[in-house]
Amino acid sequence: MSGDCILTIDHLTMRFGGIVAVHDLSFDAERRKITALIGPNGAGKTTVFNCITGFYKPTSGTMRLTHDDRRDIQLERLNDFRISKQAKVARTFQNIRLFPGMTALENLMVAQHNALMRASGLTFLGLIGAPSWRTAEKRAIDQATLWLDRIGLIDRADDAAGNLPYGDQRRLEIARAMCTEPALLCLDEPAAGLNARESAALSELLLSIRADHGVSILLIEHDMSVVMEISDHVVVMDYGVKIAEGTPQNVRDDPKVIAAYLGADEEEAIAVMESGT
Amino acid sequence: MTGVGVTAPALEATQVSRAAGVAFIFKKAVISALVALVLFSLMIGIRTEAGPAGQLIYWTRFGDLAAMVATVFGGSIVVELLRQWWGPVDTVRIVPPRVQSTLALARRAIAPVLLVFTFLVPVIFYNERYILDLGILVLTYVMLGWGLNVVVGLAGLLDLGYVAFYAVGAYSYALLATTFGLSFWVCLPLAGILAALWGVLLGFPVLRLRGDYLAIVTLAFGEIIRLVIINWQSLTGGPNGVTGIPRPTLFGIPLTPADDGLAARLGIEFSPTHRIVFLFYLILALALLTNWVTIRLRRLPIGRAWEALREDEVACRALGINTTTTKLTAFATGAMFGGFAGAFFATRQGFISPESFTFQESALVLAIVVLGGMGSQLGVALAALAMIGGFELFRGLDQYRMLVFGLAMVLLMIWRPRGLIGHRAPTVFLRHSHAISSDLVKEGHG
Amino acid sequence: MDYFAQQLINGIVLGSIYGLIAIGYTMVYGIVGMINFAHGDIFMIGGFIALISFLILVSIGLTVVPVILLIVLLVSMAITALYGWTVERIAYRPLRHSFRLAPMLSAIGMSFVLTNFSQVTQGARVKPVPPIITGGYTLHEGSGGFVVQLSNVQIIVVVTTVVLLAIFTWLVARTRLGRDMRACEQDQTMAALLGVDVDRTISMTFVIGAALAAVAGMMYLLYYGLVDFFMGFVAGIKAFTAAVLGGIGSLPGAMLGGLAIGLIETLWSAYFSVEYKDVAAFSILIIVLIFLPTGLLGRPEVEKV
Numbered sequence A: 001m002s003g004d005c006i007l008t009i010d011h012l013t014m015r016f017g018g019i020v021a022v023h024d025l026s027f028d029a030e031r032r033k034i035t036a037l038i039g040p041n042g043a044g045k046t047t048v049f050n051c052i053t054g055f056y057k058p059t060s061g062t063m064r065l066t067h068d069d070r071r072d073i074q075l076e077r078l079n080d081f082r083i084s085k086q087a088k089v090a091r092t093f094q095n096i097r098l099f100p101g102m103t104a105l106e107n108l109m110v111a112q113h114n115a116l117m118r119a120s121g122l123t124f125l126g127l128i129g130a131p132s133w134r135t136a137e138k139r140a141i142d143q144a145t146l147w148l149d150r151i152g153l154i155d156r157a158d159d160a161a162g163n164l165p166y167g168d169q170r171r172l173e174i175a176r177a178m179c180t181e182p183a184l185l186c187l188d189e190p191a192a193g194l195n196a197r198e199s200a201a202l203s204e205l206l207l208s209i210r211a212d213h214g215v216s217i218l219l220i221e222h223d224m225s226v227v228m229e230i231s232d233h234v235v236v237m238d239y240g241v242k243i244a245e246g247t248p249q250n251v252r253d254d255p256k257v258i259a260a261y262l263g264a265d266e267e268e269a270i271a272v273m274e275s276g277t
Numbered sequence B: 001m002t003g004v005g006v007t008a009p010a011l012e013a014t015q016v017s018r019a020a021g022v023a024f025i026f027k028k029a030v031i032s033a034l035v036a037l038v039l040f041s042l043m044i045g046i047r048t049e050a051g052p053a054g055q056l057i058y059w060t061r062f063g064d065l066a067a068m069v070a071t072v073f074g075g076s077i078v079v080e081l082l083r084q085w086w087g088p089v090d091t092v093r094i095v096p097p098r099v100q101s102t103l104a105l106a107r108r109a110i111a112p113v114l115l116v117f118t119f120l121v122p123v124i125f126y127n128e129r130y131i132l133d134l135g136i137l138v139l140t141y142v143m144l145g146w147g148l149n150v151v152v153g154l155a156g157l158l159d160l161g162y163v164a165f166y167a168v169g170a171y172s173y174a175l176l177a178t179t180f181g182l183s184f185w186v187c188l189p190l191a192g193i194l195a196a197l198w199g200v201l202l203g204f205p206v207l208r209l210r211g212d213y214l215a216i217v218t219l220a221f222g223e224i225i226r227l228v229i230i231n232w233q234s235l236t237g238g239p240n241g242v243t244g245i246p247r248p249t250l251f252g253i254p255l256t257p258a259d260d261g262l263a264a265r266l267g268i269e270f271s272p273t274h275r276i277v278f279l280f281y282l283i284l285a286l287a288l289l290t291n292w293v294t295i296r297l298r299r300l301p302i303g304r305a306w307e308a309l310r311e312d313e314v315a316c317r318a319l320g321i322n323t324t325t326t327k328l329t330a331f332a333t334g335a336m337f338g339g340f341a342g343a344f345f346a347t348r349q350g351f352i353s354p355e356s357f358t359f360q361e362s363a364l365v366l367a368i369v370v371l372g373g374m375g376s377q378l379g380v381a382l383a384a385l386a387m388i389g390g391f392e393l394f395r396g397l398d399q400y401r402m403l404v405f406g407l408a409m410v411l412l413m414i415w416r417p418r419g420l421i422g423h424r425a426p427t428v429f430l431r432h433s434h435a436i437s438s439d440l441v442k443e444g445h446g
Numbered sequence C: 001m002d003y004f005a006q007q008l009i010n011g012i013v014l015g016s017i018y019g020l021i022a023i024g025y026t027m028v029y030g031i032v033g034m035i036n037f038a039h040g041d042i043f044m045i046g047g048f049i050a051l052i053s054f055l056i057l058v059s060i061g062l063t064v065v066p067v068i069l070l071i072v073l074l075v076s077m078a079i080t081a082l083y084g085w086t087v088e089r090i091a092y093r094p095l096r097h098s099f100r101l102a103p104m105l106s107a108i109g110m111s112f113v114l115t116n117f118s119q120v121t122q123g124a125r126v127k128p129v130p131p132i133i134t135g136g137y138t139l140h141e142g143s144g145g146f147v148v149q150l151s152n153v154q155i156i157v158v159v160t161t162v163v164l165l166a167i168f169t170w171l172v173a174r175t176r177l178g179r180d181m182r183a184c185e186q187d188q189t190m191a192a193l194l195g196v197d198v199d200r201t202i203s204m205t206f207v208i209g210a211a212l213a214a215v216a217g218m219m220y221l222l223y224y225g226l227v228d229f230f231m232g233f234v235a236g237i238k239a240f241t242a243a244v245l246g247g248i249g250s251l252p253g254a255m256l257g258g259l260a261i262g263l264i265e266t267l268w269s270a271y272f273s274v275e276y277k278d279v280a281a282f283s284i285l286i287i288v289l290i291f292l293p294t295g296l297l298g299r300p301e302v303e304k305v
């Protein structure tokens, strides 16, 4: 694939004992584009995310992240928290992982940890209440407020995240990931469990995030209407291998893809085909 | 874990108990009495003792046995009646709004009232040495509780060896003061720093451990420190401990009847109570410092990271939080406060020995934190007051004291598994600060 | 070499006792996921009951040692098992679905209760018994006059442990109860839906654990010839250390961990210093856990994200 890539996955393989969850997978994600990763259940999509975000160490293969300033980072060499801190990759989880006992606002404050840690002079300036820390804190709250406003949760800023309805939690998790100021945002099934109206709102949110913040998005999604509507490029996986890739249009008509979904689940295959017509 | 199938029998049982009434209660009491009879038959019915020549002798105590079994029988009936009167454990009681708002007001007032009262204790009870001593003891545990609260309540890391840091602080002060003649005010920060270093030392190996592995390693660590103190006689004096630890001075002015003592300088008559009052305010100041720092830290990124760690470690890592240093700072901060408390303990007692630093102490402090309601500063203070005060109340019971204490611990946990203060206050808010129900708040895996 | 062989024997005997206690910790942990802090005290109670029943049997004129041993074993297993059952019923069952720390503190409270119960009822002084089983075999007579001995008590301790372990492994592997236990370990809700009586199964786990602790208590009494009210604490943490060392939740792991702790302790005492034997045992626990965070035989915990 030509063009400006933010992420290049090269021959990625992930084994768990006997199970090969991802096998020799290569694909690229273009800068400021939305790349969708789709495939039937158990295809290995989440595993790819876990490799990218450092939760699993891949058995073999490389993952290269290229920042705007052409700086290359080999993700497989960084471990967990550094991927978010240094490589600027943020993610959400398939089963939402907010901090349920903290408020929506606090969740977004935690996400700005590294910036705030610096501003608080590794806690010491903060402890004595230095003015520079005060302004930094104010700015962080403003940033969080901004995101709460964008996801329409400003009225629930002071409610516990665990008390929010499911759809709101999904959006809050996206906002939380964005508060780390990422270059690449990885979303694991953000539309799961949302109704049609909420899905449409989500598509809009993702498009605006890309437009306003210049982030590139990697998206795992089963909801084909979302995939077809917003993604620029689609990679299809089945049983850990890539079976197709291309524009949404191409992929939808690919017989291999239809077969994969048919083999896995008839309804999903029909959904794929119908969403194109 | 909770399931329909699992809880259903319990519900059924209570319904049946309502219906069956007397017969059911009686049957239950008989079964309890029978169980008690078997349990106590040998342990109470027969008393063994090493005789004068080293051989074992025994005598019977069937009267006591019968009394105990009868007590269990009666107790079972009372408990069952109480239970029926009170309803199932989960019953939601509707509180009228008027009462609710009064309660809320009382709750808000409790902390300031308690603080003012504490400040006045030495004034009110100036002539009651016993109360002052008890006050100092309670405040020491309040401080320890607040210190451990950072580790357990905020960061969600289980620490069963907290007493180790208390010991490090106490011995640091005792040894620095007795060998180098350093003053209390120089040693206090040193004791805190040394304890914090030990906290980091313990923190390193346990970082990767979770849950109960962490629990046992911290417990083992506490025991190691205690055993080393007992056995390293040349340094610590072994089981005999360290004696002659200098008393604290008011910034260099000793609290003695001597000519340069405080009383002489102020031109008032010397009284030993002065020192007690001074110690009281000293530990109060240390405790309030702990509280102030903790409240401050909670609003700083490090404190939020601690709480986030307790809520979800995986999410923390995804947000770029270095969980290793976050855990280490929690351990170190908690240990530092433990070290301060230890230095205070040493100067107050003037004598320390390994006996003061047993697992029981760790368990007691942990119980205070959990009973307080994890993470709640006020809750910890109340729990320390209740536990230590309650423990003192039972002083008359002598050897039954620990027995009653253990039972109280079991009952308190059953009564309030989530502690006295069952909610968490947010660290930052936009419009209103709503307390968060503890059902949502996680308690950590580590 | 002879000296080493002798220490090896002593270590294995001590390790068997730890292993028996460790099984109780591991089983309870496997099924309800909590550290039963009172288990060490259950072991202590087991020792006391063995002592008292032994005393009674001797005073009523029974002299046949094997019969005495058998009766003492059965009585202390039965009564101690009831202690295990009661502790679970009073202190843990009400907290079954509660927060993690509540049952742990309840267990610590229960441990205080049991320790002090036996202090109050039986006094604080150490209770010695005259050697019940005497004699043994000389395995090897070294040139330096050092003899390697295997006493009859040691044989009995090890044989009893092995036999009980075999019975118990069979129980878990082959019987209905064992199947129920394993089901509850996996998923209590599902087990309940499939008709497993979860409460009963958990109770039985405590009962079996306590019965094995009683055996350990009796073996301790036979081997060391004394009991006291405080012995549960140290033995308890060491046995729990053994369970963790072996990989908590794993039965062979508990036995292996027990042997490891017994050997470390004995060898350390023999070659380095008696005072620091416990420090050695705990340090090795910490070191092992640094490299194997889930113990020797524990299943590595994969974090599913």
Ligand SMILES: Nc1ncnc2c1ncn2[C@@H]1O[C@H](COP(=O)(O)OP(=O)(O)OP(=O)(O)O)[C@@H](O)[C@H]1O
Pocket: A016, A019, A020, A021, A039, A040, A041, A042, A043, A044, A045, A046, A047, A048, A094, C302, C303, C304
């Ligand atoms: N930690 C792990 N240990 C063992 N096997 C794993 C692990 N993580 C994933 N797998 C296996 O890898 C395979 C791919 O799983 P993965 O979660 O990546 O699928 P997915 O494409 O995200 O599916 P879904 O659409 O259901 O989320 C599955 O067979 C899964 O069981």
Ligand SMILES: [Mg+2]
Pocket: A045, A046, A047, A094
């Ligand atoms: Mg997935």
